[in-house]
Amino acid sequence: MTIKSWAKVAGAVVTFVAIALAVISIKPPRAHADDNDIESIIKIGFEIAPVPLNLEGKDHDLVGLGSF
Numbered sequence: 001m002t003i004k005s006w007a008k009v010a011g012a013v014v015t016f017v018a019i020a021l022a023v024i025s026i027k028p029p030r031a032h033a034d035d036n037d038i039e040s041i042i043k044i045g046f047e048i049a050p051v052p053l054n055l056e057g058k059d060h061d062l063v064g065l066g067s068f
Contacts (some may be wrong), residue, residue: 041065 042064046053053063 038065 038061042061045064045066055063
């Protein structure tokens with residue numbers, strides 16, 4: 001292989017590594033529940049409950065939150 005061939009290969013490798021590092025360093029925004037939207041979280045909790053829930057003598061909101 002000639003020096004020009006090695007230079008092309010080295011350039012390609014450096015470019016690939018630079019692109020890979022750039023992609024790895026990108027972090028998606030974190031999603032988190034908004035404290036003001038607790039009612040929808042409780043509603044989702046009841047929707048995803050795997051069994052029928054007994055609410056007798058229990059706090060409706062806490063049962064919904066506990067379903068998570």
